[in-house]
Amino acid sequence: MIIKWAAVLLISLCTVGIEASPGDRSIWYQECTQICINRYNCSRTFGTFDWVRGDCFWCRYECMWETTEHFESNFGKVPQFHGKWPFLAIPLPFGFIIQEPASVIFSLLNLFTVYKMLQRFKRMKDLPNRTMWLVYAHVGMFTWISSTLFHMFDCDITEKMDYFGAYTFVLSAFYVSLVFTSPQLQYSLIGRRLIKLMQLLFVAVFLKHFKDMATHFDYGYNMFCCITFSLCATALYAHHLYRRKINLGSLQEPDILLMRLIIWANLATGLELLDFVPVFWIFDSHSLFHLATIPIPIWWADFLDITYDLDSTVDRKSSILKIA
Secondary structure (H helix, E strand, C coil): CCCHHHHHHHHHCCCCCCCCCHHHHCHHHHHHHHHHHHHHCCCCCCCCHHHHEHHHHHHHHHHHHHHHHHHHHHHCCCCCECCECCCCCEECHHHEEECCHHHHHHHHHHHHHHHHHHHHHHHCCCCCCHHHHHHHHHHHHHHHHHHHHHHHCCCHHHHHHHHHHHHHHHHHHHHHHHHHCCHHHHHCHHHHHHHHHHHHHHHHHHHHHHHHHHHCCCHHHHHHHHHHHHHHHHHHHHHHHHHHHHHHCCCCHHHHHHHHHHHHHHHHHHHHHHCCCCECCCECHHHHHHHHHCCHHHHHHHHHHHHHCCCCCCCHHHHHHHHC
């Protein structure tokens, strides 16, 4: 999951700091949404909550499709609006709307698999660093709750939740990779003190990031941090596998499973890089990336089961081998 940010950075390098997209910069869209503002007393800032529900949303929604028709007839292409492709929206009771149906559904499924991973961790009574894995799973649940809310109600608050959730998950994944690939630290007093020091350092890094982003929400800075941590974690796992190969002469079953996880995550990243117009106005590359990440939490639990021979579920080996 953490490798997602490698793809996102590549896409965002040309867009960070530019909030507008061709669609919402167009005169057709601006004139149309001005009518919405005058007619329904909508906010003049599109990031506010009144634009994600009720008359304001549906008025802007019609403006989006009218502008899309203008672009297709005049330029032969579909524009993005506020950094996103046009999506078919699904109305909900009380005036609420699901803005990106596929991403919402797949985010909920990711939330479900992270929850299942958490339940597996709770049954692993002898899991080394069990508290760390439990915290990691809880952070993952917050991340996917934030992702669901953001894709359902895209406004400033949910966008910041999504970014903070992803940052926290990436940072915690980096910490997990450090501890997992350095098991020798558990067996000495100096090593355990070093782990405590790392915990304090990671908490300090998180608090500083939160303070900086609360003062000025810098998308580029947030993305740089995420990509740095995720690449470091990936490098640690790759070095761990290399070291295991040198020491043991060959990769063992847990090593092969970890390698498959890394390869799967990288292949899923390719979906994010495609960035195509949504198929049926529902499935875009980002939603398909979310689809690809759904099984990863279950595979992590299977990997830990086999690595430490914990047997938290009866079918642990057959489940991962069949899927992988």
